[in-house]
Amino acid sequence: MNVDQLAKARVLVVGDVMLDRYWFSAVERISPEAPVPVALVQREEDRMGGAANVALNAAALGAQTTLLSVVGSDDAGRRLAHLVTDSPIRSAMRQVVGMQTTMKLRVVSRQQQLIRMDFESKPDHEVLLDLMDRYAQELDLHDVVLLSDYGKGGLTHVTRMLELARLRGMPVLVDPKGRDYSRYRGATLITPNRAEFTLAAGDWSGEAELRQRADALRASLDLQAVLVTRAEDGMSLFTAGEPLHVKAEAKEVFDVSGAGDTVIATLAVMLGAGSSLADAVRVANRAAGIVVGKLGTASVTPAELWPQT
Template sequence: MIKMDKKAKVLVIGDLMIDSYLIGHCDRIALDAPVAIVDVKEEKDVLGGAGNVIRNLASLGAKVSVMSVVGSDDNAKLLKHMLDEVETKSFLLEQKGRKTSKKTRIMTANQQIFRFDHESRNNISFDNVKKLYEKLQEKINAYDVILLADYGKGVLTKDFTQKIISYANKNNVKTVVDPFGTDYSKYQGAYLIIPNKTEAITATGIEIENSDDLLEALKEIKNKFETKEAIITLSEQGVALLKDDKLSVLPTVPLEVYDVTGVGDTLLASIGFALALDNDIVASLEFANLATGVVLRKAGTATVSLAEIESDQVDLDKKIIETHLSCQLK
């Protein structure tokens, strides 16, 4: 496990949203149209997007703050209430004419059959960028790490993102980015960018088909975007890391893969949490892999606790011992 000799203080900046679930049973088709009828038995709302990163950080025991822009609507009120419930210190600006993001999923038999979105995707106003940046300048020394959770909804504009990273670097605060889109120059100079394999191919132009390609892509990310560390996530296979100019793959060890929803949020949160506690990149990724291994076994946008991670660490240690003994017997 990672060292934990202080309280992790983490700031999340990005696109907040509500994940809403309508869960029920389906056994018939409508008479007026060829569509399934779901008899809704349960409704639930959880924090999604950057909010799911926050949920995971809170579950791990971090002191969490958030900066973002929402609409002036009922969903914004609900979102603020949900942030209060996980004891998050919020600096949220309301922008008239903007919709607070809400994604509603229709679920039956543990399957998503339909989703509808209520959101805005245009950039936030210049005035709100200015206000958020001024607040960041005022509070920068209160944070160990800044997590940028970009879902393409307009909070992390290119100009604002570059200002965050530049100011954080001047104050020796690490920035870790969950990226969106194809223009990674907006994340130039971040401590760490966390692309998946498909995103890394788009960002670097390198087709990743083998280990040599993976190594080349990692080097390109670090050199082209001037990051301190370079990684590429490989879903349930783990995380590829550039270490001393060599490729290292740190595997995730899930007992089973149930649902990949929100795994990227957990990865961002757990890496940020470990880095905030002054762990190195290898220890932070090993911790994050245990965290994502837990979440891969859960349905929907889920969180992970330290107790669950510790339990998985014990199971992993047992597997290693059993494998070692089996090899000795052979």
């Protein structure tokens, strides 16, 4: 796979976006008011999170990437919209008055999180209907649909989204959330991590039972494939054929946040560029091994995936 092929991929990312805000601080004493550290904030940094980070990962690989979502017209929403505009992502985001943008505020000291504070609200019904109209318009402009579900309400109409994509014969990749995966029926591929898979399909012990549960889930939901990301145990792809297991490639695990975003974004770009699913999984595994060596939500470039020798 080369950069020119990746640039031909047209990926539509839909889902829950959020602002990842970091306060980098120094801690040198305990508060006299309570037994808690006093964090002296020295630097602030804002990054795209959630579906926005997924889109950034796809764009970083060179794909033509569109992000469809909603944010509030608050400070966090304006900041997130500005970050998207300044990136290679084509924005199809709508700012909504009265909605609170999802934001995760992390206080970090010496590369360790001290605390995370979350702010969020869900979009209302009318906003979501408008989102569906725009989704239908965008489908014909893309090759692959990627649905990034963080359980914040942006994919309330995911069943209809899947139907519209299937009518066009488009592959749909889903990063799932929650216990009930029936709403993702008919997707091409879902990418739960180990904990998410266990929540939806039940606990398992041993590779044989893992395959049994994955095959049962795939058959019951009419999925072409299930990819279980397994942290230090790599990834397992389950299709109608033999399972594909790939070993983790991380040399040093620094921060696993956002690794799932990198995996599904890489898969979407590779499939959009004409790759086989098996090859796409191998590349996505390599991308995950790179991104966990970075702090916070991050992305991977083609040069990192295919360094010149």
